[in-house]
Amino acid sequence: MIENLRNNIITYEGKEYDLRKDLESIAAASGRQKTYLRRPTKVRIYRELKNRFPEEYNKIRGMYWFQSYVKEIEGIESIQENKENGNGVDFNMNTKVLENLTKAIESISDTHKIEYAEERITNFIHDFMKKEYANIPKTYDVRVTDTEINKIEGVTHKIFPKVCKLINMNKPVMLTGPAGTGKNFMVEQIAKALGKNFYYASTITQEYKLTGFIDAEGNYHSTELRRAMEDPDGAIFMLDEIDASIPETLVVINSLLANGYFDFPDKRVTANEGFRVICAGNTVGLGADMVYTGRNVIDGATLDRFVLVKMDYDKNIEQSLCPDEELKSFIYDVRRSAAKNHINCIVGMRCLKYAYEMLVNEFDKQDIVSDAIIKGLQEDDINVLRNDLDSSNSWYKYFKYVA
Numbered sequence: 001m002i003e004n005l006r007n008n009i010i011t012y013e014g015k016e017y018d019l020r021k022d023l024e025s026i027a028a029a030s031g032r033q034k035t036y037l038r039r040p041t042k043v044r045i046y047r048e049l050k051n052r053f054p055e056e057y058n059k060i061r062g063m064y065w066f067q068s069y070v071k072e073i074e075g076i077e078s079i080q081e082n083k084e085n086g087n088g089v090d091f092n093m094n095t096k097v098l099e100n101l102t103k104a105i106e107s108i109s110d111t112h113k114i115e116y117a118e119e120r121i122t123n124f125i126h127d128f129m130k131k132e133y134a135n136i137p138k139t140y141d142v143r144v145t146d147t148e149i150n151k152i153e154g155v156t157h158k159i160f161p162k163v164c165k166l167i168n169m170n171k172p173v174m175l176t177g178p179a180g181t182g183k184n185f186m187v188e189q190i191a192k193a194l195g196k197n198f199y200y201a202s203t204i205t206q207e208y209k210l211t212g213f214i215d216a217e218g219n220y221h222s223t224e225l226r227r228a229m230e231d232p233d234g235a236i237f238m239l240d241e242i243d244a245s246i247p248e249t250l251v252v253i254n255s256l257l258a259n260g261y262f263d264f265p266d267k268r269v270t271a272n273e274g275f276r277v278i279c280a281g282n283t284v285g286l287g288a289d290m291v292y293t294g295r296n297v298i299d300g301a302t303l304d305r306f307v308l309v310k311m312d313y314d315k316n317i318e319q320s321l322c323p324d325e326e327l328k329s330f331i332y333d334v335r336r337s338a339a340k341n342h343i344n345c346i347v348g349m350r351c352l353k354y355a356y357e358m359l360v361n362e363f364d365k366q367d368i369v370s371d372a373i374i375k376g377l378q379e380d381d382i383n384v385l386r387n388d389l390d391s392s393n394s395w396y397k398y399f400k401y402v403a
Contacts, residue, residue, distance in 0.1 A: 001048065002045060002048050002049065002052065002053075005019070005049075005053055005056060008020050008056075009026065010023065010045065010049075012037075012045060017037065019049075019056065019060060020060065020063075022042070022065055022066075022185075023037050023042050023045060025037070038197055038198055039188070039191075039192060039198065042069070043069060043072050043073060046069055046073050047073050050073060050074075065185070068189075068192075155316065155317055155320050156186070156189060156317075157181075157182055157186045157311065157314045157317060158314050158316065159186075159309060159311055160186055160189065160190070162309065163175070163186070163190060163278075163309055164190045164193055164194070166307055166309070167190055167194065167236065167276050167278060168194055170276060171307050172257055172276075172277045172278065172279075172305055172306045172307065173277075173278045173279075173306060173307050173309055174242065174278075174279050174280070174281065174285075174303070174306035174307070174308050174309070175187075175278065175279070175280040175281075175309055175311045176280070176281050176282070176283065176284050176285075176308060176309070176310055176311065177282070177310055177311035177312050178282060178312065178313070178346065178348055179282055179292075179346050179348050179350075180313075180346065180348020180349045180350040180351065181311050181312060181313055181314070181348065181349060182311075182314070182317060182349055183240070183280040183311055184200075184238070184240060184280070186311075187236065187238050187278055187280070190236065190278075191235075191236040194234075194236070194276075195233075195234070196233070196234040196235050196236050196274060196276065197228075197231050197233055197234070197235045197236075198235070198236055198238070199224040199225070199227060199228035199231075199235055199236070199237045199238065200224060200237075200238050200240065201223070201224045201225065201237070201238070201239055201240070202239070202240040202241045203240070203241040203244045203245055204239065204242075204245040204246065204249045204250065205245065205246050205249065206246075206249065207248075207249045207251075207252060208223075209223060209249075210223055210225045210249065210252045210253070211223065211225075211226075211252060211262075211264055211265060212226055212264060212265060212266075213265055214265045214266060220264075220265060220266040224237065225237055225252075225256075226264060226269065228275060229256075229262075229269055229270075229271040229272060229275050230269060230272065231272060231274075231275070232272060233274065234272060234273070234274020234275065234276075235272070235274065235275055235276070236276045236277075236278060237275070237276070237277050237278070238278050238279065238280065239253065239277070239278075239279040239280070240279070240280050241280070241281060241282075242279040242280065242281045242285075242298065243281035243282060243283045243285055243292070243295040243296060243298060244281070244294060244295060244296065245296065246296065247296055247297065247298055247299050247302070250298070250299065250302050253277070253279075253302065253305070254299075254301055254302055254305060256271065256277075257277065257305045258305070279306065280311075281295070281298075282295065283295045284308065285297065285298030285302075285303050286298075313348065313349060314349075317349065318349055318352050321349055321352045321353040321356060322352040322353065322355065322356040323356070324356055324359060326393065326394055326395065327355060327356060327359060327395060328352065329390075329393060330389075330390075330393045330395035330396070330399075331347060331351060331352055331355060331373060333389050333390050333393065334347050334373060334385060334389065334399075335347035337384075337385050337388040337389055338385065340388065341384050341385070341388060343377070343381045343384060343385065344381075345374075345375070345377055345381065345385075347373070351372060351373055354372040355368050355372040355373055358371075358372055365395065365398045366398045368398070369395065369398045369399050373399075374399075385399075386399060
């Protein structure tokens with residue numbers, strides 16, 4: 001039950017979650033590990049939100065990441081929404097689409113082949129829908145077994161099919177790439193596609209965060225890893241920020257992947273047949289670099305147990321996050337310049353998402369540049385970027401005067 005809702009922060013079972021970020025846990029000031037809600041729990045919370053706080057529910061209903069929940073919560077397809085709701089696209093009633101489609105058909109000469117006409121019409125519809133509505137969530141069929149096929153709805157990363165197949169083959173995967181590429185979200189999508197529960201841990205600095213411990217009274221305290229191994233329905237355990245973990249603590253993972261079981265403080269546990277492991281980091285395990293300065297070298301024996309998959313930014317997803325072409329082009333230009341000039345500036349998907357959300361909420365454009373894109377860069381770095389950007393972009397003038 002939702003205990004409190006204030007400023008987009010939901011209190012549930014005594015813990016706080018960010019409503020605008022798919023109920024992401026708000027870490028405690030003490031630095032304790034975040035609590036991660038599983039999808040069925042999120043669905044229950046969103047249903048309660050719809051009934052008790054309809055105004056707040058409608059605010060998040062139009063967000064791209066929420067589309068995969070709509071059918072479960074409301075029992076309808078999000079893109080079949082009636083136009084008067086203002087949250088979806090009504091293809092039957094959208095006269096603008098029909099008018100432009102008619103013009104496209106009429107522009108095709110009768111002498112052209114039907115195949116060419118079909119290609120012209122298909123390209124027109126694709127370009128028009130992309131311009132007007134960004135990327136509409138799609139439905140994918142994921143074959144889990146010869147007889148079991150699950151559906152996944154939403155915008156997925158370009159490497160989603162490959163990683164999903166590797167996980168289904170029971171191959172441990174290590175995702176590596178810049179911050180803000182959507183690693184966590186994609187792994188959640190994979191868990192849903194494969195019909196498995198999702199368990200999460202991050203930045204292991206002490207072995208007990210994986211193994212658990214026995215307290216002074218003899219009671220064993222479990223962990224996400226232990227619960228995932230014992231889950232009878234099958235589970236995906238995600239170890240995030242593996243390159244920020246202490247290498248010695250990862251011996252637990254080595255042993256588990258090699259043997260399929262592990263000796264916990266209270267007893268030996270053999271992983272359920274449906275148990276899978278995936279980890280993620282910003283480096284390839286070779287230690288710190290100029291951007292990710294707090295990363296550790298991962299032991300070769302650990303790296304050897306994973307299939308390493310590079311995950312970069314996906315422009316298809318970024319189009320959904322930031323449909324404004326001028327703003328998106330400007331942010332891409334900043335990303336290019338930062339990489340070219342070796343400036344420690346992360347211009348990821350979150351940058352696009354936050355900048356666009358600030359734009360539609362009518363924030364001052366100067367503030368959008370300084371708060372969502374530049375994020376406290378030193379003056380010397382700002383000057384280097386400024387001299388290398390496309391000055392013809394309308395956003396350049398707001399960057400020009402950043403102090």
